[in-house]
Every structure is written in C-alpha cells, then in structure tokens.
Amino acid sequence: MKKLINAPETVLAESLDGFALAHANLVELGEERKFVRRKQLTPGKVALISGGGSGHEPLHAGFVGRGMLDAACPGQIFTSPTPDQIVAAMQSVDSGAGSVLIVKNYEGDVMNFDMAAEMAEGNVRTVIVDDDVAVDRSTYSTGRRGVAGTLIVEKLVGAAAEQGRDIERLAALGKAVNSRTRSMGVALTSCTVPAAGTPTFVLGENEMELGVGIHGEPGRRRVKLDRADAIAEDLVAPIVEDLAPGNGRECILLINGFGGTPLSELYLMVNAAMTRLRARGVRVARFLTGNYVTSLEMAGCSITLTELNDDWLSLWDAPVHTPALHWGQA
Known part of the structure; x- marks a missing residue:
C-alpha cells in the first residue's frame, strides 16, 4: 500500500486539520473534530446537516458553506458518523428554525441519523437519498443506495434554505429532487x-x-x-x-x-x-x-x-x- 499518510489510525484527524487550515475562510472544525461547520451562519435559516463515512471527499465536508450545507459529520473511512457527532453538529448550527438532515441510504447512516434526530431538541426533518439504479429496491433491506445524487439534493435544498424557505418546504423539496434523480x-x-x-x-x-x-x-x-x-x-x-x-x-x-x-x-x-x-x-x-x-x-x-x-x-x-x-x- 502506497499512500501519503503517517499512520492509518491518524488519517482522518490529520486530513480534517489540513482541510480546516486550507479553507479557514469558509469552515471551522467542531470540538474533537466531530463535525465541520460553516464559519458564518445565516441567522434564522433552517440548518442543513449531512455526513457519512470519510473517503468520499469532497462529499460531504467540501460542500459546507453558503448555498449548501451548514455542517457535515465525517465518520471514519467508509464508516458512519456516530449519533453524538450528528447531535453536536445540529446544536452548533441551530438558529431556531429547525434542521434538515440529508442522509445517504446506507443502513448505518440511516440508523445513526435517526437516533440523532430522536436525541436532538427542536424541529428535525430527514431526507433520504437513494438514487442508485444499479440495484433493485428489493435487493437490500434498506433499498437503493445513496450515491452521487446526494450532491444534487444538497445543492438544490441548500439554495432554497438560503432563500429562507421553511423546514417543511425544504424537506419536501429534498424528497422531490431525490425522486427525480x-x-x-x-x-x-x-x-x-x-x-x-x-x-x-x-x-x-x-x-x-x-x-x-x-x-x-x-x-x-x-x-x-x-x-x-x-x-x-x-x-x-x-x-x-x-x-x-x-x-x-x-x-x-x-x-x-x-x-x-x-x-x-x-x-x-x-x-x-x-x-x-x-x-x-x-x-x-x-x-x-x-x-x-x-x-x-x-x-x-x-x-x-x-x-x-x-x-x-x-x-x-x-x-x-x-x-x-x-x-x-x-
């Protein structure tokens, strides 16, 4: 294996530190690197949070900023983020208007984001992305996988959130975009x-x-x-x-x-x-x-x-x- 790393167990932490340094004008790391968040939040706007296993960069942290996500939770490589990461991210970017969680349709991601939504205080809606036509919906217990269409959902819902649309309209938009992707x-x-x-x-x-x-x-x-x-x-x-x-x-x-x-x-x-x-x-x-x-x-x-x-x-x-x-x- 030839990779530009120091040790397998420190890859994510060191990568996140470098990411935050390189884009310090746009983003900052949460405590214990639990999440990446926008440096400047828009008061009164519905917060958009996504995340998943690392290794898919720039998804999701690379899409944190104005017009897209407010926060992203990076799990270990190909491993879902934990519910406490997601809750911490939601609390960090909460403006009182609620949160929309955009989740790729993988069993671990769906389970942990659902747990976080139950643990969090406030108004929360979830949008599941399942755009992969490579497998039949009946092939896996969770249905189709969420893949590159996640970017499309995050961009369109992010732009709508920036316009000030409320949480119900944003959740409906995310589900509609996914259905046509x-x-x-x-x-x-x-x-x-x-x-x-x-x-x-x-x-x-x-x-x-x-x-x-x-x-x-x-x-x-x-x-x-x-x-x-x-x-x-x-x-x-x-x-x-x-x-x-x-x-x-x-x-x-x-x-x-x-x-x-x-x-x-x-x-x-x-x-x-x-x-x-x-x-x-x-x-x-x-x-x-x-x-x-x-x-x-x-x-x-x-x-x-x-x-x-x-x-x-x-x-x-x-x-x-x-x-x-x-x-x-x-």
Whole structure:
C-alpha cells in the first residue's frame, strides 16, 4: 500500500486539520473534530446537516458553506458518523428554525441519523437519498443506495434554505429532487482502505464492475472492459429507463469521478453520455464534471441525471461558495 499518510489510525484527524487550515475562510472544525461547520451562519435559516463515512471527499465536508450545507459529520473511512457527532453538529448550527438532515441510504447512516434526530431538541426533518439504479429496491433491506445524487439534493435544498424557505418546504423539496434523480457507476479498479491495507476487491486486468457502489460494493455484474461508448450506454440506458424524464424536460448531467480517473477521461464520458442522451430525446441544461463523490483512489465514474423544473433550475444556478463547489456571488 502506497499512500501519503503517517499512520492509518491518524488519517482522518490529520486530513480534517489540513482541510480546516486550507479553507479557514469558509469552515471551522467542531470540538474533537466531530463535525465541520460553516464559519458564518445565516441567522434564522433552517440548518442543513449531512455526513457519512470519510473517503468520499469532497462529499460531504467540501460542500459546507453558503448555498449548501451548514455542517457535515465525517465518520471514519467508509464508516458512519456516530449519533453524538450528528447531535453536536445540529446544536452548533441551530438558529431556531429547525434542521434538515440529508442522509445517504446506507443502513448505518440511516440508523445513526435517526437516533440523532430522536436525541436532538427542536424541529428535525430527514431526507433520504437513494438514487442508485444499479440495484433493485428489493435487493437490500434498506433499498437503493445513496450515491452521487446526494450532491444534487444538497445543492438544490441548500439554495432554497438560503432563500429562507421553511423546514417543511425544504424537506419536501429534498424528497422531490431525490425522486427525480438517478445514478449508476462503473469501477475500473478497486480502492484500498488505509486500515485494511489491501484492495477492497480484485478486478482482473481486463475486467470492470458495472453498477459498483461508492464503498466498493458489487453492482449489476462484472464484465469485460469495454470502450467508453459502450460503458456510457450501459450506464445511461438504465438511468433513462428508470427516470423516464418527461418529453422536452431539461436535466442536470453530473459525470462524477471516483477519485482515480483523470478529467480528460471524465470529459470524454460527458461526450459519450450526451450522444446517448440526445438519441433518447433527453435535454441537458446544466453540466457538472469532476471528482465530487469519490471512493478513495478508485478508478471509474458514475453518471447522474436529475430532471428539472424552472424552480429547480434557478436553485441550481443560485450562488454557492463552498470549498469544493462555488459559482456566482455568494
């Protein structure tokens, strides 16, 4: 295992310290590094809190800032944050308007965020993200996994919260955006969790995992490595079939890298995906391309499609200023 670390047990703490130093104008660490929070809160605004296992950077801490999250709780690598972390984060950013928890649909995350919501004082709503079409809803007891579509939910709900919308409207918005968002990914290599020291799974030189999860969970099938155009078809087809966007409706297209894929290949996948989307009559109004919801150093990518309406388009375009995502005058 070759990694830029001092010791597996100190990776998260030292990474969070560096993150806080690098973005000291935007964020600060909570006590005992339990959470990352916005440096400047908006009084009277509903607080948005998310989190999950580390190793998916910049998700979630990289999306803390104006126009997105108020706080994020980092668990150990690929391990859910604890309820006390989440409660501490909620208390730190509470302005009296309540909190919306945005949670990826993994058993540990859902359980711990639910416990935190029960422990916390005040008005709390939860939005579960389950955008991964690689698995049937009946495959796991918890249903579909939450993957890169989490970014879309956090951005749109974050913009709406910045406008001053109340907690009920924000929770309803998050659930609606999730219902119109679909994702699917492919892995070309595995990743190595520092504490384990060995790859999470093994792929042959000419193999790829189609429909992989962001922790390396198996997807639809392991197949022979193919051309980018064929991979794009394998990802786009089930997404469009499941989402079934309305005729003429505009969408956001997110091509997300898993951490080990160069931008040149991700942009190539933008081109390949667009060819297949146009052939299906899908209109793309906004693009986002890069490594946003990663799996350590895994090579591969995911495709996410969100169907828009006029309100959601304006929320996507609204200013945002976080360590990992920023545009407009936020």
